[in-house]
Amino acid sequence: MGRSRAMGQADVAATALVAVAACAAVAGGAPAPVTIVLGIALFAAPGYLLGQLLLGSRTIGLERVVVMAALALAVPILGGLLLYAIRVPLHRPGWLGLLAGVTLAADTALFLRRRHSGVAPVTWRATWKAPRWHAVAFAAAILLAACGVGLASAGVTRQPQPGFTELWLSPQRQYAHILNLGVRNDQGRTTSYRVVLLRDGRTAATWNFTLGDGQIWQRPVPPAGQGILAAALYRLPDVTHPYRFVSTGTPRTTGP
Amino acid sequence: MTAAEESTGRRVAAFPERDPAVGTRAARSRLPVSVVALSAAVGVLLVAVADTAGRLGHGGAPWADRAYWLGQLLILAPVAARLLSRRVLAAAETVTLVVVLTLAEYLVKVCFSPAAFTYADELMHWRTATDIAQTGRLFTPNDLLPISPYYPGLEEVTTALASVTGLSLFTSGLIVAGLAHLLFVCILFVLFRLVSGSHRVAGVALLLYSSESLFGSFDSMFVYQTLALPFFGLAMLATYRLATLREAGHRAGWFTVAVLSAAATVVTHHVTSFLLVATLEVITLGALLTRDRRLAAWASVLALVSAAAFGAWIVLAAPSTVGYLQPVIDGSLQGLRALLTGGHSPAPPPVSAANGPLENQALSAAAVLLMSVLVPVGWWHAWHRYRHQPWVAALAIGAVSWYVIVAVRLFVDDGGELAGRASTFVFVPAGFIAALAVIRLTDNSLRWPVIRADVRRRAPMVIAIAVIVALVLVLNGLVNGWPPYWERLPGPYQVAGAERSVGPEQVASANWVLAILGPGNRFATDEGDLPVLGSYGDQDTVGDDGYLYTSPALTPAAAQQVQDQSIEYVLVDLRLSTMLPASGQYFPVDPNAGRYTRPLPRAGLAKFNQVPGVARIYDSGNIIIYDLQGSAYYGP
Numbered sequence: 101m102g103r104s105r106a107m108g109q110a111d112v113a114a115t116a117l118v119a120v121a122a123c124a125a126v127a128g129g130a131p132a133p134v135t136i137v138l139g140i141a142l143f144a145a146p147g148y149l150l151g152q153l154l155l156g157s158r159t160i161g162l163e164r165v166v167v168m169a170a171l172a173l174a175v176p177i178l179g180g181l182l183l184y185a186i187r188v189p190l191h192r193p194g195w196l197g198l199l200a201g202v203t204l205a206a207d208t209a210l211f212l213r214r215r216h217s218g219v220a221p222v223t224w225r226a227t228w229k230a231p232r233w234h235a236v237a238f239a240a241a242i243l244l245a246a247c248g249v250g251l252a253s254a255g256v257t258r259q260p261q262p263g264f265t266e267l268w269l270s271p272q273r274q275y276a277h278i279l280n281l282g283v284r285n286d287q288g289r290t291t292s293y294r295v296v297l298l299r300d301g302r303t304a305a306t307w308n309f310t311l312g313d314g315q316i317w318q319r320p321v322p323p324a325g326q327g328i329l330a331a332a333l334y335r336l337p338d339v340t341h342p343y344r345f346v347s348t349g350t351p352r353t354t355g356p
Numbered sequence: 357m358t359a360a361e362e363s364t365g366r367r368v369a370a371f372p373e374r375d376p377a378v379g380t381r382a383a384r385s386r387l388p389v390s391v392v393a394l395s396a397a398v399g400v401l402l403v404a405v406a407d408t409a410g411r412l413g414h415g416g417a418p419w420a421d422r423a424y425w426l427g428q429l430l431i432l433a434p435v436a437a438r439l440l441s442r443r444v445l446a447a448a449e450t451v452t453l454v455v456v457l458t459l460a461e462y463l464v465k466v467c468f469s470p471a472a473f474t475y476a477d478e479l480m481h482w483r484t485a486t487d488i489a490q491t492g493r494l495f496t497p498n499d500l501l502p503i504s505p506y507y508p509g510l511e512e513v514t515t516a517l518a519s520v521t522g523l524s525l526f527t528s529g530l531i532v533a534g535l536a537h538l539l540f541v542c543i544l545f546v547l548f549r550l551v552s553g554s555h556r557v558a559g560v561a562l563l564l565y566s567s568e569s570l571f572g573s574f575d576s577m578f579v580y581q582t583l584a585l586p587f588f589g590l591a592m593l594a595t596y597r598l599a600t601l602r603e604a605g606h607r608a609g610w611f612t613v614a615v616l617s618a619a620a621t622v623v624t625h626h627v628t629s630f631l632l633v634a635t636l637e638v639i640t641l642g643a644l645l646t647r648d649r650r651l652a653a654w655a656s657v658l659a660l661v662s663a664a665a666f667g668a669w670i671v672l673a674a675p676s677t678v679g680y681l682q683p684v685i686d687g688s689l690q691g692l693r694a695l696l697t698g699g700h701s702p703a704p705p706p707v708s709a710a711n712g713p714l715e716n717q718a719l720s721a722a723a724v725l726l727m728s729v730l731v732p733v734g735w736w737h738a739w740h741r742y743r744h745q746p747w748v749a750a751l752a753i754g755a756v757s758w759y760v761i762v763a764v765r766l767f768v769d770d771g772g773e774l775a776g777r778a779s780t781f782v783f784v785p786a787g788f789i790a791a792l793a794v795i796r797l798t799d800n801s802l803r804w805p806v807i808r809a810d811v812r813r814r815a816p817m818v819i820a821i822a823v824i825v826a827l828v829l830v831l832n833g834l835v836n837g838w839p840p841y842w843e844r845l846p847g848p849y850q851v852a853g854a855e856r857s858v859g860p861e862q863v864a865s866a867n868w869v870l871a872i873l874g875p876g877n878r879f880a881t882d883e884g885d886l887p888v889l890g891s892y893g894d895q896d897t898v899g900d901d902g903y904l905y906t907s908p909a910l911t912p913a914a915a916q917q918v919q920d921q922s923i924e925y926v927l928v929d930l931r932l933s934t935m936l937p938a939s940g941q942y943f944p945v946d947p948n949a950g951r952y953t954r955p956l957p958r959a960g961l962a963k964f965n966q967v968p969g970v971a972r973i974y975d976s977g978n979i980i981i982y983d984l985q986g987s988a989y990y991g992p
Contacts, residue, residue, distance in 0.1 A: 122520060132522055139521030154609035156601075162451055163546045163593070167613060169539050170590045173532075173583065174620040176516035177509040180494070181623065189492030190512070195519040230390065237390035241456075244397035245463055248404035252467035255408035255846075264861050266868060270973035270983070273874035280872060286864055333975075349971040349987065 109211060111152070115145040116207045119200040126196060142199050147172025149206035153213070175202055263287030267295075267333040267344035269321070279348075281331055282318040285311035292336040293317075293343075300327040308336070324348060385443035389452045392434040396460040402427030404467045410845030420845060428834060429827075431460045436826045439559045440798065440819055450559040451545060457563070458541045461572040462534050468839065468846055472526055474855040475838075478578040479891035480504055485511040485525050487894075489518065495673070499876060500890030500897065506674035509624025510583040529578040536583045537576035541565075543589035548788055550596055551747040560826075561791035567723070567829035568783035573838035575780050584625030585780070588632050591617040595639060595658055596747065599651035618662040622669045626677050629666040631781050633659050635754070642750025651746050684774070691768030716835050723832035724762055726825060727790060731755050734789030737796045754785030798822045842938045850884070851929070851955075852937030857884030865927070865979045866893030873925070880904050880918075881927040883937065883944055885979075889927060898923055899944035905932065908959040910967045910988060918989045925973075926964060926982045933958040 122142040125135050151168035159167065179198040180190055188194045213219065230238075266284040271277075285291050290312045297305040309317050323329065330347035406424035414420050435457045439450065469475070473482045480501035487496040488511050495505045504511075510532065518528040541562060548558035565571070576582060594614035601607050622629045636659035643652035670677050735752055742748035761782050765775035801818045835841070843856045850856040866888045869877075875894035880901040890897045898921050905928070907914055932942060933955050941949035942956060964970045964980075969987030972980060984990070 126520070126522075135520075135522045139517070139523075142520055143517055154612050156603065156606035156609065158606070159597075162542060166539055166542045166546060166586075167590065167593075169535065170543070170586050170617065170620075171613070173513055173536065173539075174587065174616050176513045177620045177623050178616070180508070180512035180516065184494045190488055190494065190515060190519075191492045192519040194492070195516040199516070199520060230388075234388060234390035237388075237394050241390070241393040241397035244394070245400045245460070248397070248401040249463060249466055249470060251401070252404040252407050253470040255404075255411040256469075256471040258408075259411040259846075260413065261860050264864070264977045266864060266974065266976045268868065268872065268974045270872055270971075272872055284864070284868075286860065344975040344977065345972070346975050347972045349967075349969055349983075 108214060111148070112207045112211050112214075115149055115203055118142055118145050119203040119207075123196050123200050126192065142196075142203065143176075144169075144172050146175040146199060146202040146206060149203060149210055150175070152210055153206060157219075175199065261288070263289070265291070265293070265333065265335070265344060267331065267346055269329065269331050269346040269348065271323075277323070279321040279323055279329065280318060281321045282316060283309075283311065283333060284316045285313060288313055294334040294336055294339060296332045296334070297321065298328075298330040298332065299324055301330075385438060385441055385445070387434060387438055387441075389438065389449045389456070392438050392453060393456045395434045396431045396456050399427040399430030399432075400460050400463045400467065402430065403464045407467050407846050410847040413848065415845040415847035424845060428464070428831070431457065431464070432827060432830050433823070436563055436823045436830070437819070439556075439563050440794070440822045440826060442798075442802070442815060442819065445556065445559070447549070447555040450555045451542070454541060454545055454559055454562045455538065457566060458538050459534075461566070462537060462576050465572055465576055466530060466534075469855060472858075473529065473578060474858040475573075475577055476854065476887035477501075477574070478529075479858075479887045481510060481578055481580060482525065482529065483891040483894060484508065485514050485529065488512070489515045489525060497876070499895065500887070503626070503674070503676060503680045504580065506676060507580050507623065507625055509620060510578070510580045513583065514578075533576055533578045533582050536586050539586040540575075540582075540589050543586055543593055544784065547589065547593050547596065548791075550593075551745070551751070551788075552742075552792075557788075557791055557795060560794055561788040563826055564790050564794070564829060565783050565787035567826070567833040568779040568787070569776055569833045569837035570780055571833055571837070574777075580625040581628055581780070584621050584628035587617040587621040587624065588628050588635075590614075591621065591632055591658065591662070592635065592639075595636065595651070595655055598654040598658075599643075599648070614658050615661060618658065618665055622662070622665045626674070626681065629662065629669075633663045633666065635781075636662060638754055639747070639750045642748075642753055643746040646744050646746040646749050648746040687770065688764070688768065688774055691764065691771065694767075712836065712841050716841060719828065719832045720836045723829050726829060727758060727786065728762065730790040730793040731758050731786060733793035733797060734791070737792045738789060741792075751785040751788045754782075755789040757782045758786040794822055794825065840939075849931070850938040851931050851935040852883040852939045852942055854884075854939060856938065858888055861976055861978055862888040863892050865889075865974065865976055865981065866891070866895075868974060869893040869895060869925075869981070878922045878924045879927060880921075880923045880925070882929055882932055882942055883939065883946070885927055885929055886944060895925075902943040902946055902948070905942070905956060906960050907963075908957065909963055915989045915991070918984060919991075923989075924983070924985050926984060928961050928964065928980045928982065930958075930961055930978050930980065932956045933961055 118138060118141045122135075122138040124130075125138050130138075147168045147170070150171040151164060154171075155164060155167060176195070176198070179202060180195075183190060183194050183198055188197075264286050266286065267282070269279055269281050272280045281295070281297065283293055283295060285293075290310060292308070292310045295307045295309075295317075296303055307317075307319070311317055321329065328348060330345065332342040333344040334341075335343040402423050406420045406427065409415065409417065409420040409423070435453050438445065438453055445453075473479050480498065481504055483500055484496075484498045484504045487498065487505070488494060488508065494508050494512070498504050514525060514528045514532050517523065517532060518525050521528070523531075544565065545555075545558050545562055548561045549555050552558060552561075568575075574581070575585065591614055594610045594617060597610040598607055598614065601610065618632065621632050636655045640652050640655040640659065643649070643655060734755070738748050738752045757778070761775040761778050764771040764778075768774065798818060802815055839855065843850065843853055847856060849859050862885055865885075869879075869889065870893045873895075876896050878898060879889055879893075879895040880898050881889050882905070886897045886899070889895050901921070901923070903914055903917060904923070904926060935955055936952055940952070942952070964982040965972060967988050970989070971983040971987075973983050974981035
């Protein structure tokens with residue numbers, strides 16, 4: 101009798117354990133796979149428990165599953181509003197607290213209800229049992245579909261993209277009084293550059309440098325006042341044709 | 357009788373289910389659902405091969421296109437054949453087929469852009485989700501889709517999942533959207549099965565529902581409607597249960613589920629919330645017509661609850677909803693009024709790119725014709741068999757909306773877009789009623805003397821015709837849905853090419869803008885760059901700015917318009933002068949849409965270099981950004 105009652109609360113214990121373990125995994129910096137598995141379990145737990153609390157024993161099978169899944173999705177929606185209303189930031193601690201809190205509260209409610217009413221957890225058995233080779237075929241289907249997604253993902257990384265280099269000369273939002281001159285290499289390989297800074301058409305400074313793919317070169321440049329400040333970027337060894345060009349623009353002498 | 361039916365104490369008139377337990381060996385199909393699943397997986401793999409071919413520059417090759425369609429056929433044909441077959445099919449097998457179809461089509465969508473969101477609408481919501489994740493606050497401004505932060509359900513769920521698992525927002529978004537899409541389909545299946553008493557009807561109804569043009573795209577995208585739909589469906593299911601359950605304790609639970617579903621719908625999507633109220637009213641009407649007072653009462657109560665929640669949300673949190681929806685509602689009403697009074701609705705411009713090739717249009721016409729024929733047959737059958745069933749009555753009333761969207765599509769300005777968006781909801785009743793027709797026609801055909809004499813030999817022919825009809829409908833949804841024919845496969849950059857306009861250079865420039873200029877600047881840009889600049893760049897983009905790119909020199913009128921629109925920066929993509937727009941329009945608001953015969957003149961794009969005071973602040977080769985502030989555009 102005692103053992104059967106304990107078995108009847110196994111789901112309550114398991115979900116409570118998930119709530120605690122998920123919080124501990126995040127706090128302890130557990131490896132990504134552990135965090136992912138526990139996080140997904142914690143995400144699903146409130147839906148399962150609310151389903152147990154709200155649905156009668158006669159709601160079974162797919163219907164029960166869809167209601168539980170929808171309730172799991174509803175918890176962050178309505179709970180997130182509540183957190184926002186009480187000014188709790190919607191960052192990791194907030195979401196963890198919400199999901200773990202709802203899980204533990206629902207666990208308590210379910211535990212007490214079962215204890216008082218003696219209601220057993222709802223279980224059901226599938227009426228359709230497929231032969232074993234069907235399971236193998238389904239597994240193969242999952243594997244093939246995963247290969248398809250993997251192939252498509254590999255295609256993205258292999259897709260030939262024309263390389264490019266960004267050159268800019270602009271006031272930065274935080275430091276509007278100074279110009280930011282910069283270059284970013286997205287050519288897909290290491291590239292050597294020359295930047296020539298021009299004040300009113302005359303060379304004010306020259307920089308030669310080499311950037312690896314994705315690397316950035318930046319320099320603060322004081323504004324030219326009423327004059328024109330421009331920068332030409334050359335991709336070495338070609339120093340005759342500017343590869344990119346930016347400028348603060350010609351002075352305004354005439355209107356439209 | 358299932359436990360659910362026991363609890364309701366009633367059993368609806370239905371197509372008799374064939375009990376699989378008594379199915380003989382001959383009555384069992386030689387195509388098990390596991391083989392159907394395997395075929396669908398091979399189909400996904402073939403589509404992925406076609407996508408990869410497109411990315412590697414073979415998108416124009418006929419074999420890539422054939423691989424894509426062969427993959428789609430491997431997904432669709434076995435599912436359709438199995439659902440329409442006369443062979444014994446258990447309820448679990450039917451559910452499995454529906455799930456296989458839904459998941460396979462979702463994976464096809466994932467394969468199109470498996471590394472990041474590229475659909476414009478997804479980028480809009482990704483921006484809102486990113487804002488929530490970064491600031492920890494709701495209702496942060498989103499210039500790309502200003503209404504989105506006020507319906508944050510999708511983004512809340514996504515950021516919650518990303519936070520507790522450590523997954524990226526993109527991966528979390530894919531999981532949430534896929535789960536929501538599958539959930540909606542499963543809820544519809546449960547509801548259709550309860551209403552019809554037949555999992556066969558439910559399965560075929562879902563097959564026909566999958567023929568709506570947004571099933572594999574917009575309805576499973578990372579957009580707010582995708583998540584609102586399962587709550588919409590769950591509210592319907594709860595209404596069904598509330599009206600049929602006898603135990604008060606169980607009713608309290610289902611009432612809570614209904615209220616939570618309505619609340620979640622309201623917080624997630626405006627149009628779905630509105631349609632939830634409207635649908636509950638239609639159910640009330642169906643219940644009144646069939647004299648089911650309990651259902652009428654429950655549906656009315658839930659309609660009131662939903663309307664009150666939606667109204668309160670609009671007043672307290674999202675007052676901009678009215679302004680957002682008003683133009684759409686006004687335009688539709690104006691068009692419909694013109695249609696009903698025999699007036700003339702301004703015809704849409706001849707956008708050849710939107711209409712598509714002739715064969716696509718022919719398939720579309722055939723599908724419209726088929727559905728238009730099937731719905732009355734379904735009505736006839738519903739009248740004969742389900743006349744006293746309130747839910748079927750409601751679905752029959754709802755199926756009238758099929759003809760409304762056909763009329764809107766044909767006669768209302770920009771009706772194609774509106775009809776397409778509405779099809780997600782219209783196909784719920786229309787798909788069910790059409791399914792009644794398909795099954796009745798199939799079964800009746802086998803009773804014709806000429807066939808009955810030799811059912812064994814001729815039944816496959818009848819089923820084959822039914823499968824072909826279903827395939828025409830579903831393939832029409834794919835061919836004329838999204839992605840459009842001009843970007844069926846991913847590939848190199850296209851001007852105004854939707855997802856194919858999202859490339860590393862666009863993303864890099866948008867990231868630069870956000871990092872250096874900060875968020876929320878008024879930016880002029882083109883159709884292809886706008887979603888990237890608005891999402892990755894978090895900028896306030898202008899849609900009606902074609903004049904800025906097409907005039908060869910600065911004009912007083914252009915300067916005035918720049919000031920009126922408060923444009924601070926212009927993003928110029930020089931490829932606008934080398935390619936025609938794939939979508940038919942260079943700009944989001946483009947009066948010349950569909951009429952371009954040559955690319956934009958280079959002079960119009962390069963003129964900013966000569967305008968006094970205009971600073972050329974960024975150059976990545978194809979993309980140049982100009983700062984107009986303090987320039988001649990803002991006065992002498």
